Amino acid sequence: MKDRIYVTDLKNHVGSSVTLYGWVAKARPTGKVAFITIRDGSGTCQCVLEKNETTESFFDVAKKLSQESSFTITGTPCLEERAPGGVEVRDITACNIIGESADYPITPKAHGVDFLMKQRHLWFRSQRQWHILRIRATIVDAIRQFFNGEGFKLIDTPIFAPAIGEGASTLFEVDYFDEQVFLAQTGQLYVEAACMAHDKVYCFGPTFRAEKSKTRRHLTEFWMVEPEMAFCEMDEVLELAENFVCSVVQRILKDNRDDIEAIGRDIASLEAIQKPFHRLRYADAVEMLHGPKAKELLENDLTEKTAEIEGLNNKITELEESGKTAKKQWQKEKAAQDIQTAREERTELEEQIANIPTHMKLAAEFQFGSDLGGSDETIISRLHDRPVFVTHYPREVKAFYMRVDRDDDRVVENFDLIAPQGYGEVIGGSMREENHDILLERIKAHSLPVENFEWYLDLRRYGSVPHGGFGLGVERTVAWLCGLKHIRETIPYPRMLGKIYP
RNA sequence: UCCUCGAUAGCUCAAUUGGUAGAGCGAGCGGCUGUUAACCGCUAGGUCGUAGGUUCGAAUCCUACUCGGGGAGCCA
Numbered sequence: 001m002k003d004r005i006y007v008t009d010l011k012n013h014v015g016s017s018v019t020l021y022g023w024v025a026k027a028r029p030t031g032k033v034a035f036i037t038i039r040d041g042s043g044t045c046q047c048v049l050e051k052n053e054t055t056e057s058f059f060d061v062a063k064k065l066s067q068e069s070s071f072t073i074t075g076t077p078c079l080e081e082r083a084p085g086g087v088e089v090r091d092i093t094a095c096n097i098i099g100e101s102a103d104y105p106i107t108p109k110a111h112g113v114d115f116l117m118k119q120r121h122l123w124f125r126s127q128r129q130w131h132i133l134r135i136r137a138t139i140v141d142a143i144r145q146f147f148n149g150e151g152f153k154l155i156d157t158p159i160f161a162p163a164i165g166e167g168a169s170t171l172f173e174v175d176y177f178d179e180q181v182f183l184a185q186t187g188q189l190y191v192e193a194a195c196m197a198h199d200k201v202y203c204f205g206p207t208f209r210a211e212k213s214k215t216r217r218h219l220t221e222f223w224m225v226e227p228e229m230a231f232c233e234m235d236e237v238l239e240l241a242e243n244f245v246c247s248v249v250q251r252i253l254k255d256n257r258d259d260i261e262a263i264g265r266d267i268a269s270l271e272a273i274q275k276p277f278h279r280l281r282y283a284d285a286v287e288m289l290h291g292p293k294a295k296e297l298l299e300n301d302l303t304e305k306t307a308e309i310e311g312l313n314n315k316i317t318e319l320e321e322s323g324k325t326a327k328k329q330w331q332k333e334k335a336a337q338d339i340q341t342a343r344e345e346r347t348e349l350e351e352q353i354a355n356i357p358t359h360m361k362l363a364a365e366f367q368f369g370s371d372l373g374g375s376d377e378t379i380i381s382r383l384h385d386r387p388v389f390v391t392h393y394p395r396e397v398k399a400f401y402m403r404v405d406r407d408d409d410r411v412v413e414n415f416d417l418i419a420p421q422g423y424g425e426v427i428g429g430s431m432r433e434e435n436h437d438i439l440l441e442r443i444k445a446h447s448l449p450v451e452n453f454e455w456y457l458d459l460r461r462y463g464s465v466p467h468g469g470f471g472l473g474v475e476r477t478v479a480w481l482c483g484l485k486h487i488r489e490t491i492p493y494p495r496m497l498g499k500i501y502p
Numbered sequence: 503u504c505c506u507c508g509a510u511a512g513c514u515c516a517a518u519u520g521g522u523a524g525a526g527c528g529a530g531c532g533g534c535u536g537u538u539a540a541c542c543g544c545u546a547g548g549u550c551g552u553a554g555g556u557u558c559g560a561a562u563c564c565u566a567c568u569c570g571g572g573g574a575g576c577c578a
Contacts, residue, residue: 031534050535082536103512108539109527110514114570170576211576212503224578336526340515347507351572373574425578473578498570
């Protein structure tokens with residue numbers, strides 16, 4: 001397609017004839033003018049066909065262009081205020097259908113989640129999904145560029161793994177020539193070994209967790225980047241995480257501003273992601289959960305949300321009235337749709353309100369020694385204006401490899417990064433136990449089979465050094481930075497409990 | 503594994519609370535010279551998730567199951 005021009009380049013060809021190749025995003029044929037919106041992978045643009053002597057032959061072709069038909073069209077780009085995006089293609093001199101499309105399932109109206117998920121292979125043609133996956137692509141590239149730029153070596157870790165990792169209960173079992181192996185849930189232990197060869201390393205790939213979680217934060221297959229550094233201390237790992245997250249945010253603000261705006265993500269709250277992030281010890285987080293501020297936050301939530309529901313109820317009543325008195329059919333339709341939206345909002349608010357007492361109870365009765373729950377994380381993140389590092393968790397709730405704090409052996413030198421606005425944990429990291437005897441003791445304390453960890457213990461036998469790192473979940477990061485309610489939109493083909501098609 | 507909500511036309515939802523199953527979108531046909539989820543008219547489209555039960559009568563009530571949403575636990 002030597003003569004092909006992309007929609008994004010149209011502004012450089014104003015006034016001269018070009019040929020576009022793409023799909024029909026929208027078609028609105030009228031009596032003598034047809035509006036066809038082309039989608040070509042780079043963007044969308046409106047094409048306008050007016051019926052006259054020269055266009056007679058293909059005007060009928062254009063009128064037959066159904067949603068998602070592939071076609072080529074030749075015409076002249078012009079600046080036009082009435083067109084979405086300000087540019088449209090006019091004076092059409094050719095229009096040919098390449099592949100027809102009949103009864104495309106995803107129509108321009110509302111669809112339910114279950115339906116869209118079954119159409120995922122088509123769904124990501126839709127505008128919003130398209131923007132999200134573009135942002136994901138930038139985030140993935142920003143991750144690689146950051147670590148490569150900081151002198152980290154990429155180390156690819158295996159996906160087939162023996163039963164090592166953070167917990168055996170969440171592993172996917174695979175038959176490996178009659179031997180039982182598992183899909184990797186982390187590359188960390190392998191990357192630690194490579195760290196002793198290259199000093200600064202990272203792995204980046206898919207990981208698998210057989211958690212039977214049906215929530216908006218969980219996938220069974222997700223991507224994780226895990227850097228590891230030798231000869232470092234906890235502060236340096238925190239700084240690395242901070243710089244890393246900020247660089248990813250800066251990158252999408254630079255490269256994907258249009259996409260961010262198109263999906264309605266608030267730019268200001270992304271610009272507010274600046275270092276230093278807050279640092280909060282677990283013990284202080286517990287205090288905070290018990291304190292008056294947490295209680296106040298939830299009480300305010302309760303009054304605010306109750307008021308919102310009151311407002312929605314009034315709105316629904318009004319809409320029902322206006323729906324009854326409306327004369328035009330479309331006015332009734334509009335009212336019905338608004339009622340539906342308001343009802344959905346109300347249901348969600350009611351659910352949130354119902355959960356508040358539980359969350360208050362959980363926070364107030366939180367005991368030193370247990371892990372922070374989802375609601376606790378949300379409270380902590382909302383009491384801060386930036387991402388928060390929560391550090392030094394009790395050793396009992398954390399993995400065996402985390403370094404025991406030499407000043408307080410009840411806790412380990414670890415951290416979670418909690419994203420603002422309730423997006424939850426996006427990073428989990430720690431210093432790794434470098435002392436052979438303590439590590440061996442902890443492997444035994446976790447009832448893990450020591451023989452599987454001989455190679456890992458070797459790292460402590462042959463020139464052990466203080467080292468640490470973290471793992472960042474790509475999809476949770478995409479959800480946070482895009483402001484998405486659900487993680488399933490952050491990855492082209494989400495794998496979740498009970499979902500494997502397409 | 504547990505709690506909770508749901509399943510009605512291809513899609514999104516109604517059905518006055520147990521009494522003849524309805525609307526919009528989409529599809530088909532016709533009309534319209536500037537549309538932005540276009541608009542106007544007409545047409546077709548249903549075993550109310552499955553299996554039982556209660557009842558003169560069930561989309562509506564009861565039981566079980568299947569599938570899906572949200573959440574807990576666990577986690578990135």
